[in-house]
Amino acid sequence: MDMKLEVVILPVADVDRAKVFYESLGWRLDADFQGADGFRVVQLTPPGSACSIIFGSGLTSSPPGTYDGLQLVVEDIEAARAELTGRGVDVSEVFHDAGGVFHHAGHESRAPGPAPDRQSYGSFASFSDPDGNEWYLQEITTRLPGR
Template sequence: MSSADTNPETAAGSPPVEPGEMRLEVVVLAVSDVDRAKTFYESLGWRLDADLPVDDGYRVVQLTPPGSACSIIFGTGVTSARPGSAEGLQLSVYDIEEARADLVARGVEVSEPFHDVTGIFHHAGTDGRETGTAPGRADYGSFMSFSDPDGNGWLLQEIKTRLPGR
């Protein structure tokens, strides 16, 4: 069951962290069934970086979304958080409708695209949600949501052109 991606053809590399930098590297998720979660995230096309059964009662699984510098980790003995307690985990996509079609084709139950009445970020929960993409498909304005089998909540946000400095 132990595996780690050390193939330079598939493993993503990044430059070393420079003095004064802080990079978001890993988000820890609480799951109730490690193998079910691993299967779910792999079905999304996420790269399996590691599956390490370290010792009895301690297993670490790491996966990375395509194009992301940040990974997720879950496993046995990794966190004391309640399974499914993460919400607002956000992924950026270039085309929200294309991303939705891909997730649906992979068997994921995903919301229709939505935007917030303010035209800015989105309110908590479903408050202020308007059906459909943001007017003019404005960058940062269109979202959709899905959950993993434990209920950890993910959002996808459409961004075609990033703000300066991002």
């Protein structure tokens, strides 16, 4: 049976501020619905993604800004970083894991620059939304078999 991840619910403090931020990234606004008692659902989708994010009021009990490690896969890390910084986003410099596996929490084991030989899956850059939810760009140029 196929199981497809299609939505991630983000905890945010200010729905309108989050909506402006994600729209400024060039993400498609799919929905903005309001219900009774302040209930609100906003859905946006990154360009080329089959998975969307949802945030709003009354959706999650997670504290705003507590998500860390959300991944956005890109084909060219430098171009993606340049596009986001051109849109006013504070994006880290490109880095890779010093151990050559996967980025660690925080800034531990970050080595400057892309992965040696631009190894697919190995180069990263990070940014946060206005609430502090942490996103990572990950460069994938050649997928592993079966992916």
